[in-house]
Amino acid sequence: MLFFRGEYAYLLAFNPEKPVSRDEGPKLGQFKLSGLSDIALETANFIPIAGFAGQAPRSDDSVIITAIDAL
Template structure:
């Protein structure tokens, strides 16, 4: 099991933010759900670094774990989005862990 996967599982279990390098930038994520799709792991997370026009617009993005680097759990908690449903995005996705 990769360190990235273990760190994300720890963050999800404890509802902690993570910092990660993604497409060359460091972003802060609130990880809600870890799932597998066609053998690859993905993370459904709220990008806290994105400027949302309103709280109602905030939605989870999907990040392929292979594209995330330098994962670091931040000692800052989060509340899951009120609209969050603890199920994978597609019916053929395999749930690994959710908040």
């Protein structure tokens, strides 16, 4: 998921380093994209994460695109 929190762009994506908890959904991390430009969604070899509902991490985040939108 690509989203804005205030004026900053973030990417919500799989994070293999995140500890696993049985009560949580998929291991997702929020990555701030400041300093990057020309962000593009790549569809080649992309497999959506099972259990991802496509909702923003916070209610005031502005979602730009999700894996669900891209399917």
